[in-house]
Amino acid sequence: MSNAPGLPLPAGRSGALIRADFFQRFLAFGALIVLILFFQVWCVAIGTNFLTFENLVNILVATAVVGVLALGETFVIITGGIDLSVGTVLTISMVMTAVCITSQHLPVPVGILVGFLTGGLMGLINGVLVAHLKLAPFIATLGILNVARGLSLVLTQTRPIYFAGDNGFQSGVMGNLFGVKLSGEFGIPIIAILMFAAALFAAFLLGKTVLGRYTFALGSNEEAARLSGVNVAKWKMLVYVVCGLFAGLAGVLSAARLGSAQPATGFGLELSAISAVVIGGTSLSGGEGTILGTVIGAFIVYVLTYGLQFVNVPQEWQIVVTGIVVIGAVYIDNLRRRQRA
Amino acid sequence: MAEPLLEMSGIEKHFPGVQALVDCHFDLFPGEVHALVGENGAGKSTLMKILDGVYERDSGVIKLKGSEVDIPNTATAQRLGISMIHQELNLMPHLTVAQNIFIGREPQGRLPFVLDERALNENAAALFEKLRLHLDPRKRVSALTVAQQQMVEIAKALSFNASVLIMDEPTAALTDKEIDELFRITRQLRGEGVGIVHISHRLQELKQISDRVTVMRDGHVINTVATADATVEQIISMMVGRTIFEAAPEVPEVTNPEVVLEVRNLNRGRAIRDVSFSVHRGEIVGIAGLVGAGRTEVARAVFGADPIDSGEILIHGKKVKISGPIDAVHHGIGYLSEDRKRYGLALGLNVETNVVMASLQRFVGRLGIVRSGLTRVAAERQVQNLAIKTPSLSQRVRNLSGGTQQKVVVAKWLTADTEILFFDEPTRGIDVGAKSEIYQLLNALAHEGKAIVMISSDLPEILRMSHRIIVMCEGRVTGELTAAEANQEKIMTFATQREAAA
Incomplete structure (x- = not known):
């Protein structure tokens, strides 16, 4: 515990912390493996195979969107807050990108940038409401959820906007890495690579930057951060x-x-994102969480969804199971916390 | 001591409904420990929080090293070299020691916003070396003891190169040994020319550590004296505005020897070992012992808050089974926790709601609707009965003083018709004036025929209040003394009577 002052610090002396972290990662990762094996056994029993390259690619593609959504949600939840608007903010960003590229005939990169910044703008509004006007995050972001949802419908006149022909956008995101097909039509999907890149960036932001440090500080003890001279409103x-x-x-x-831009898609994805974050071991009471956990959590959600689909469980039951899994994850998190205390 | 490091004069502060500070003067010299004392609500913390930029003054002048300064926020205070260690420790438990110390001014690498964790830990280690502290910068704060966390706070305060260090009740949660360590560091800093403000309730320790004492009362600075020139009694009388005599023990004769509560051979792990005792009607039984002797554990076990391994509990001679607090309340047992803010009160709710909390079932009419007319009458009666100082029944308990809060807890249990009351450290965190009121209340309750068990670490308090004293050590009862035969030495002998090596 004590360390002779002035001597070089022994690496990883904080053993308890590392062990707890390791356990947390192992738990979620172990659950993912168990889940995959579970579906494999089920598939073999009904005469098919779950562990195929196609399935892997499908799961990667299916996870990518909510995976990215959950990355940002992780930051908010670590501060002890919640952002319910991410699903419909996704929608309005999607709509803005489509509007720019189709009806405004702007170049694709501009459309992408506008979609991206639309998300940032909605986040800024959430941030002002929560951090400066001190509204409860739950209520503020619930309001923005509906604002974004309504605006998406207004902008699209409630109809989907389809991209006419290939403009390089879809194939750029949905294609295979280097165009290489590894098995039939399937290669490594670029969208999955983009998700992993975003995750790496998020992990860097959370673990290595001032922003990340204050994210944890706010969730751990906001008043202490304020009294330490941290500009709480700004960072939040x-x-x-x-x-x-x-x-x-x-x-x-x-x-x-x-x-295309589907004005009705997105609503509800906030719950999948929050599930992924919580299953990944991030505490809803703030102060702890990891990006790796969130990525694993997102995969758990989608392996479950995809797996149940694959073995022909009706969709309504898939939803029930997903709900139970979230409750289970929170309960396990609770048990672990109690043990540590 | 030529020029004061700090001078506050004519400081006024008004909160809605309260004039918190009136024309306050305070000064501090370099290399001085200046104690600030006063009852709860006297304005000590408010005055210091103005210095630390938590509150802004309404009027008055603050001079630092001779020049006038304005301190609108904590960041400014830190820049000016003023650091405050608040009563509630303000650390982030999920972060490491070093991360806590340098929160808000993390060393950054070549790229902006990117943290330099190595420099962070090295800076913390260097700081600990200077203070001769043994702490691991990489350890999570949640894994530290309270005393270690306090050391982190001090290290953090000093890392701003503070020339003014304010400590608000730094010793409240520390053991004697830890207090010695704190005082060692305090003296070291004083030697280095830091001006230290030490806010405390423990008057004895001021004699050990401070050079001057300033007494506050009701938002006024009453007087500043050299510590060596004042007796503790003089300081107390300045604090309360009247002379308090250490009253002779009020121990009325117990006339009715009926046993109300009897505990036989209670066991729970190593915390409670074969504990037996009884309490009579109208009797106050004190449980003395050192911290960790198992006193609170016994109270919690009898109250059903923790499970027991074996043992019997008899009420009026009849064996009862208590498997949870619901049973205990049903059998007329009340427990007043040492941490009343956490376990005794719903701070955000009003007086009336708190008073009827443990007996709400009795005020419920048909359809499960609470009959608010009845709860108001019941609460009103207790407020008068116990002289609870509250502007109204709808006052939030959070806004009441410590002593008044304690009375609200008592009112809660009286409303629930309890006849056996466990008081766990009933005067902890309560100021001198209110203490004697709590004592009067305990005596009055005993007089009415309640059976009272009082756990206290304050020996004079135990001696003054108890008819009988049970002393515990390491989970066992090591002695029992009548009021007549008890004195501090005998109690301490029993309290340190460890089990012979088996």
Whole structure:
């Protein structure tokens, strides 16, 4: 515990912390493996195979959008807040991208940028409401959820906007890495690479930057941070901006994936994102969480959804199971916390 | 001591409904420990929070090293070299020691916003070396003891190169040994020319550590004296505005020897070992012992808050089974926790709601609707009965003083018709004036025939209040003394009577 002053610090002396972290990662990761094996056994029993390259690619593609959405949500939840608007912020970003590229005939990169920044702008509004006007995050972001949802319908006149022909956008996002097909039509999907890149960036932001440090500080003890001279309002606002930007990125990816902007898509995805974050071990009471956990959490959600689909469980039951899994994850998190205390 | 480091004069502060500070003067010299004392609500913390930029003054002048300054926020205070360690420790439990110390001014690498974790830990280690502290900068704060967390706070305060260090009740949660360590560091800093403000309730320790004492009362600075020139009694009388005599023990004869509560051979792990005792009607039984002797554990076990391994509990001679607080309340047992803010009160709710909290079932009419007319009458009666100082029944308990809050907890249990009351450290955190009121209340309750068990670490308090004293050590009862035969030495002998090596 004690360390002779002045001597070089032994690496990883904080053993308890590392062990707890390791356990947390192992728990979620272990659950993911168990889940995959579970579906494999089920598939073998009904005479098919779950562990195929196609399925892997499908799961990667299916996870990517909500995975990116959950990255931003992780920051907000670590501060002890919640952002319910990410689903419909995704929608409005998707719509803005589509509007720019189709009816405004702007170049694709501009459309992507506008979609991305739309997310950031919505995040900024959330941030101002929560950090400066001191509204409860739940209520403020619930309001923005509906604002974004309504605006999306207004902008599209409630009709989907389809991209006419290939403009390089869809194929750029949905294609295979280097155009290489590894098995049939399937290669490594670029959208998955983009998600992993976004995750790496998020992990860097959370673990290595001032913003990340204050994200944890706010969730751990906001008053202490304030009394230490941290500009709490500013950093909290930025956390919501970051969350909005990730939602914007998810919107752009979603537009590419669907080849269109669907004004009704997105609503409800906030719950999948929050599930992924919580399953990944981030505490809803704030102060702790990891990006790796969130990524694993997102995969758990989508392996579950995809797996149940694959073995022909009716969709309504898939929803029930997903709900139970979230409750289970929170309960396990609770148990672990109690043990540590 | 030529020029004061700090001078506050004519400081006024008004909160809605309260004039918190009236024309306050305070000064501090370099290399001085200046104690600030006063009852709860006297304005000590408010005055210091103005210095630290938590509150802004309404009027008055603050001079630092001779020049006038304005301190609108904490960041400014830090820049000016003023640091405050608040009563509630303000650390982030999920972050490491070093991360806590440098929060808000993390060393950054070549790229802006990117943290330099190595420099962070090295800076913290260097700081600890200077203070001769043994702490691991990489350890999570949640894994530290309260005393270690306090050291982190001090290190953090000093990392701003503070020339003024304010400590608000730094010793409240520390053991004697830890207090010694704190005082060692305090003296070291004083030697280095830091001006230290030490806010405390423990008057004895001021004699050990301070050079001057300033007494506050009702938002006024009453007087500033050299510590060596004042006796503790003089300081107390300045604090309360009247002379308090250490009253002779009020121990009325117990006339009715009926046993109300009897505990036989209670066991729970290593915390409670074969504990037996009884309490009579109208009797106050004190449980003395050192921290960790198992006193609170016994109270919680009898109250059903923790499960027991074995043992019997008899009420009026009849064996009862208590498997949870619901049973205990049903059998007329009330427990007043040492941490009343956490376990005794719903701070955000009003007086009336708190008073009827443990007996709400009785005020429920048909259809499960609470009959607010009845609860108001019941609460009104307790407010008068116990002389609870509250502007109204709808006052939030959070806004009441410590002593008044304690009375609200008592009112809660009286409303629930309890006849056995466990008081766990009933005067902790309560100022001198209110203490004697709590004592009167305990005596009055005993007089009415309640059976009272009082746990206290304050030996004079135990001696003054108890008819009988049970002493515990390491989970066992090591001695029992009548009021007549008890004295501090005997209690301490029992309290340190450890089990012979088996």
